[in-house]
Amino acid sequence: MICDTIPTPIRHTSAKVSPMRVALALYQPDIAQNTGTLLRLGACLDVDVHIIHPAGFPFSRASLKRSGLDYLDHVTLLEHTGFAAFRDWLEQSRRRLVLLTTKTDQTVYETRFEARDVLMLGRESAGVPREVADLADLRVRIPMRQQVRSLNVAIAGAIVLGEALRQTGNFGSLS
Numbered sequence: 001m002i003c004d005t006i007p008t009p010i011r012h013t014s015a016k017v018s019p020m021r022v023a024l025a026l027y028q029p030d031i032a033q034n035t036g037t038l039l040r041l042g043a044c045l046d047v048d049v050h051i052i053h054p055a056g057f058p059f060s061r062a063s064l065k066r067s068g069l070d071y072l073d074h075v076t077l078l079e080h081t082g083f084a085a086f087r088d089w090l091e092q093s094r095r096r097l098v099l100l101t102t103k104t105d106q107t108v109y110e111t112r113f114e115a116r117d118v119l120m121l122g123r124e125s126a127g128v129p130r131e132v133a134d135l136a137d138l139r140v141r142i143p144m145r146q147q148v149r150s151l152n153v154a155i156a157g158a159i160v161l162g163e164a165l166r167q168t169g170n171f172g173s174l175s
Contacts, residue, residue: 020115020116021046021047021048021115021168021170022047022113022115022117022118022119022161022164022165022168022170023047023048023049023050023095023117023118023119024038024041024042024047024048024049024050024118024119024120024121024157024161025049025050025051025052025086025097025118025119025120025121026038026049026050026051026052026120026121027052027083027120027121027122027123027128027132028052028053028054028055028056028123029051029055029056029057029121029123029124029153030055030056030057030123030124030125031056031057031124031153032057032063032064032066032067033066033067034067034124034152034153034154035051035055035057035059035064035067035068036063036064036065036066036067036068036072037067037068037154038121038153038154038157039064039068039071039072039075039077040067040068040071040072040075041154041157041158041161042075042076042077043071043072043074043075044071045161045165045174046174047161047165048075048076048077048078049075049076049077049078050077050078050079050080050086050089050118051077051078051079051080052080052082052083052086053079053080053081053082054082056123056125083132087135090118093116094116095116095117095118096114096116096117096118096137096138097117097118097120097135097136097137097138098111098113098117098118098119098120098136098137098138098139098140098164099120099122099128099132099133099136099138099139099140100119100120100121100122100140100141100142100156100157100160101122101127101128101133101139101140101141102127102141102149102150103127103133103139103141104139104140104141105141106138106139106140106141107140107141107142107143108140108141108142108143108159108160108163109143109163111138111140111163112167113163113164113167113168114168115168115170117138117164117168119157119160119161119164120136121153121156121157122153124153140160142156142159142160
């Protein structure tokens with residue numbers, strides 16, 4: 001589903017957004033392999049995935065095929081022309097924006113997730129700009145050793161998404 005006018009060769013297999021349940025959002029993703037991996041995660045866990053353009057690679061089925069495999073046909077993918085369009089969608093949908101970041105003291109395990117949460121992952125190279133981070137309703141981090149900077153974005157997304165789905169009871173519909 002394309003939320004704004006943006007040409008794309010990706011086939012959007014579901015025009016229906018999932019009922020109120022946790023979703024993922026990728027802010028201007030840089031690396032096609034991570035994006036494909038997160039789209040595959042969304043397909044497997046029945047989670048909508050939002051792409052906030054522009055992407056740092058040619059956003060196409062061909063660029064996502066290696067990591068997304070044939071799972072691209074099973075994910076609800078929503079694209080936004082930019083952060084302003086995504087923010088408008090959040091407000092209209094009455095969703096809560098949860099930013100995954102290393103720049104907070106609140107850990108994912110101290111957080112109470114809600115079914116209306118959209119978990120936003122920043123760009124692999126730079127995260128999100130401060131003005132975007134400031135608009136997040138909640139910021140969470142994954143506890144890690146202090147000697148390291150960060151996890152791979154797809155791994156971080158999977159960790160936090162798993163905890164959010166567990167808390168909101170959304171694993172129950174999967175078998």
